[in-house]
Amino acid sequence: xxxxxxxxxxxxxxxxxxxxxxxxxxxxxxxxxxxxxxxxxxxxxxxxxxxxxxxxxxxxxxxxxxxxxxxxxxxxxxxxxxxxxxxxxxxxxxxxxxxxxxxxxxxxxxxxxxxxxxxxxxxxxxxxxxxxxxxxxxxxxxxxxxxxxxxxxxxxxxxxxxxxxxxxxxxxxxxxxxxxxxxxxxxxxxxxxxxxxxxxxxxxxxxxxxxxxxxxxxxxxxxxxxxxxxxxxxxxxxxxxxxxxxxxxxxxxxxxxxxxxxxxxxxxxxxxxxxxxxxxxxxxxxxxxxxxxxxxxxxxxxxxxxxxxxxxxxxxxxxxxxxxxxxxxxxxxxxxxxxxxxxxxxxxxxxxxxxxxxxxxxxxxxxxxxxxxxxxxxxxxxxxxxxxxxxxxxxxxxxxxxxxxxxxxxxxxxxxxxxxxxxxxxxxxxxxxxxxxxxxxxxxxxxxxxxxxxxxxxxxxxxxxxxxxxxxxxxxxxxxxxxxxxxxxxxxxxxxxxxxxxxxx
Numbered sequence: 001x002x003x004x005x006x007x008x009x010x011x012x013x014x015x016x017x018x019x020x021x022x023x024x025x026x027x028x029x030x031x032x033x034x035x036x037x038x039x040x041x042x043x044x045x046x047x048x049x050x051x052x053x054x055x056x057x058x059x060x061x062x063x064x065x066x067x068x069x070x071x072x073x074x075x076x077x078x079x080x081x082x083x084x085x086x087x088x089x090x091x092x093x094x095x096x097x098x099x100x101x102x103x104x105x106x107x108x109x110x111x112x113x114x115x116x117x118x119x120x121x122x123x124x125x126x127x128x129x130x131x132x133x134x135x136x137x138x139x140x141x142x143x144x145x146x147x148x149x150x151x152x153x154x155x156x157x158x159x160x161x162x163x164x165x166x167x168x169x170x171x172x173x174x175x176x177x178x179x180x181x182x183x184x185x186x187x188x189x190x191x192x193x194x195x196x197x198x199x200x201x202x203x204x205x206x207x208x209x210x211x212x213x214x215x216x217x218x219x220x221x222x223x224x225x226x227x228x229x230x231x232x233x234x235x236x237x238x239x240x241x242x243x244x245x246x247x248x249x250x251x252x253x254x255x256x257x258x259x260x261x262x263x264x265x266x267x268x269x270x271x272x273x274x275x276x277x278x279x280x281x282x283x284x285x286x287x288x289x290x291x292x293x294x295x296x297x298x299x300x301x302x303x304x305x306x307x308x309x310x311x312x313x314x315x316x317x318x319x320x321x322x323x324x325x326x327x328x329x330x331x332x333x334x335x336x337x338x339x340x341x342x343x344x345x346x347x348x349x350x351x352x353x354x355x356x357x358x359x360x361x362x363x364x365x366x367x368x369x370x371x372x373x374x375x376x377x378x379x380x381x382x383x384x385x386x387x388x389x390x391x392x393x394x395x396x397x398x399x400x401x402x403x404x405x406x407x408x409x410x411x412x413x414x415x416x417x418x419x420x421x422x423x424x425x426x427x428x429x430x431x432x433x434x435x436x437x438x439x440x441x442x443x444x445x446x447x448x449x450x451x452x453x454x455x456x457x458x459x460x461x462x463x464x465x466x467x468x469x470x471x472x473x474x475x476x477x478x479x480x481x482x483x484x485x486x487x488x489x490x491x492x493x494x495x496x497x498x499x500x501x502x503x504x505x
Contacts (some may be wrong), residue, residue: 001196004492006189007031007077008055010087011178013185019074019197021204021246022236026050026069029084036120038069041150045071045230045299046385046407048149051120053127054301055081057186062179065274065301066127066148071233072302073226074202076248079191081182083175085119088126090174100173105166106159113153121149125163126298129171137167147297147384191251206248210361213252214334218357220245227270228302230295231311232250255306255361265365276305283367286375287321293378294318294385296385297403297422304494309345312352312416315388319346319417320409321376322363323395330362336360371397373476377468381455387457388412392468396427398454401478403427403436410465412455413448422446423469436474466473 019028026043029052039359041049045068052069054077055062062081086102099107102125112118117142128137128145142163151159194216195206205223207213217223226232227250228445235241248256255270258279265283267276273291275299281288294300294308294317308316309329319342327342334357342363345353354360368374376393380386382436391411397404406427408420425493426443430436 001194002191003196005075005078005195005197007079008081008182008189009084009184011182013081013189016074016197018199019309020049020199020242021075021202022242023074023075024070024233024237025052025072025074025077025082028074029069034047035084035086039116039119040070040197041116041120043070044234045279045295046148046150047117048120048124048296048298049117049332049372051123051149051298053083053123055083055182055186057183057190060183062182062186064127064130066124066145066298067302068148068230068233068298070236071229073204073233073246073248073349075195075197075206075227075246075249076229078195078251079186079189081186081345083123083126085122087175088122100126101171102162102166105162109158109162109165111158111162117149117151119154119267121146121151121159124149125166128163128167129173130175133171133176134169136169137163139164142167144292145297150296167257167333195248195251202242202244204246204248206251208251208253208333210252210254213247213249213359214332216247216359217359218334220247221356222249225249225310227304227307228272228299230299231305231307249306260367263367265363265367267305267363269360269362270304271302271306272302280365282322283365284325284374290317290321290376290378290391293380293384297383299460299478305363308362309342309363310352311355312346314349314414314416314499315391315412316417317378317388317391317411320391320411321374321393321407322365323419324376325368325374325396326395327358330364331358332353332361333357333359339364343409343417343419346416346418368395368462369397371399373398373472375472375475377471379464379468387455390464390468392465392472394469394472398432401432403430403432408469410448413450413461413465418448420444420447420465432473432477434473434477435464436489437470441469444469 029038039049041047050069051066053066055064055065089097092098102122105111197204205216207216223245226248233419249270255268257268259266277291305318308318323343328339329342329345331338374395378388379390380388393409396406406424408423411417422443423440426440444465450458452458
């Protein structure tokens with residue numbers, strides 16, 4: 001084991017020999033280093049004021065990604081580069097610096113008023129600045145990249161204009177010029193064994209193999225497992241929880257891979273949404289509009305599909321679609337590995353089929369047959385960055401206009417993500433027509449007795465669940481209708497007009 005967290009900050013190696021396992025990067029920057037450009041707004045990964053950029057070695061270069069410092073635990077920086085807004089001004093001579101191009105664009109376009117959110121916007125733009133610098137970035141990509149940054153002052157238009165000014169092709173800066181030196185630093189601090197860092201009786205452990213993970217979990221059966229910490233981070237910042245032992249999955253190589261054996265995708269439990277999106281949507285385009293609305297880019301750069309499943313929430317975004325697609329889970333411990341259907345993992349509210357010492361290792365997603373229809377929908381009060389009121393997923397095959405193998409699953413309708421069995425029975429081996437859909441919509445009344453809460457009433461949830469089934473038929477029936485504003489009738493992605501132009505019902 002090694003017992004020091006080492007990462008690159010301000011172009012130099014920073015070493016931490018003791019720290020609270022759940023101390024956030026935001027607290028470290030502001031309280032320990034006096035780097036107050038990074039702001040605390042919501043402390044839950046929602047507003048983007050705390051946005052920083054992580055640099056990691058990837059295919060011989062540095063990959064830069066924006067993340068939320070307010071829910072990022074400090075020990076997870078081990079072996080990485082941390083960039084803040086203070087790093088962006090470019091040295092001109094010994095006594096003077098000049099603004100980074102993204103900062104200058106903010107000034108030129110009058111894209112800052114009170115200024116509180118501005119550093120977060122700058123860092124999100126900086127991450128985009130370094131992604132594919134040879135290409136200009138279009139409006140839809142700008143909207144996606146900035147959806148996790150909120151501003152109460154500007155109305156966003158001048159910020160978008162600043163992005164368009166800064167994100168033209170051929171982008172270079174002093175960070176690019178220093179990349180070879182930073183790569184050498186990152187290689188010198190690359191972890192090769194388990195990290196253990198502690199403060200009093202509390203500790204943070206970061207194994208590097210599944211075997212070591214299983215051993216540590218056997219030794220610490222009550223440990224809190226984290227990958228992106230986009231959920232556990234809120235336990236700490238909002239609920240004041242202080243887990244004694246945190247085991248971090250992000251350094252376990254086997255859990256950060258995606259493999260395709262032509263029959264199924266093997267998605268490691270620590271694969272973040274950003275890394276999983278291309279592989280998943282290549283087979284299931286209907287997942288794209290859902291994944292693009294799971295948090296914002298900062299959240300998707302950290303949060304994982306495995307974590308979304310493991311926390312067992314009845315309103316997790318991914319389980320309904322994965323269940324409808326027939327996904328399975330690989331659960332592993334020192335006693336071995338077992339496979340279960342994903343729908344069987346959820347037993348009741350707060351209770352999952354996870355034995356002592358077990359962890360979620362992989363999600364096994366079958367490669368669909370070409371004739372399969374698959375779509376997911378999310379309904380929430382806000383279009384972006386909101387928790388689902390209802391999430392619906394629909395999967396079936398058509399043979400000569402006859403429905404086969406219908407699998408329908410909803411989140412938010414029961415205490416767990418749940419198949420709509422009566423609805424499926426009303427559809428299977430029936431004609432793909434409006435009459436069948438009408439009967440299936442009525443059958444949903446047998447499947448669910450939803451509750452009323454702050455997100456939606458029971459009556460609303462049932463109506464939405466029925467309407468989503470109707471929408472699925474309208475999108476894929478004989479006579480298709482444009483149910484997504486600005487998009488073609490069968491387009492699986494977001495509307496052409498960007499994040500503000502899509503329908504939410």
